[in-house]
Amino acid sequence: MELSxxxxxxxSKEKLIAYLNEFINHDxxxxxxxxYRIDVSExxxxxxxxxxxxxxxxxxxxxxxxxxxxxxxxARDSFSKDDNNTANTENDxxxxxxxxxxxxx
Numbered sequence: 001m002e003l004s005x006x007x008x009x010x011x012s013k014e015k016l017i018a019y020l021n022e023f024i025n026h027d028x029x030x031x032x033x034x035x036y037r038i039d040v041s042e043x044x045x046x047x048x049x050x051x052x053x054x055x056x057x058x059x060x061x062x063x064x065x066x067x068x069x070x071x072x073x074x075a076r077d078s079f080s081k082d083d084n085n086t087a088n089t090e091n092d093x094x095x096x097x098x099x100x101x102x103x104x105x
Contacts, residue, residue: 008038009069013062020058020065031061038072040064 008016023030035045048060 008065009073013066016062016065017056017058020061024058024061035061035065038065038068040068 011019020031023034035042045061045064048064049057052060
């Protein structure tokens with residue numbers, strides 16, 4: 001169960017559910033480790049499982065993982081855009097010249 005968040009992003013929901021079911025049935029601690037590693041709240045997991053007792057646990061957990069992946073991806077994209085904007089802002093500020101001819105921002 002040594003998957004990275006980037007690897008999980010490539011999984012379809014069905015593949016993720018099958019993957020989770022395997023570990024739910026054989027080694028649930030690995031599911032817990034995965035959720036911890038990708039920062040899915042334990043409280044949120046417990047709440048979702050408690051509120052949906054008749055639902056397939058793997059399906060519910062897959063939804064939480066996919067939600068977390070979407071948040072992480074959005075954050076990465078945001079930082080990527082911020083980095084690009086920062087790189088381009090150096091030339092966005094006008095240069096003022098004082099009476100002595102020195103440049104200043």
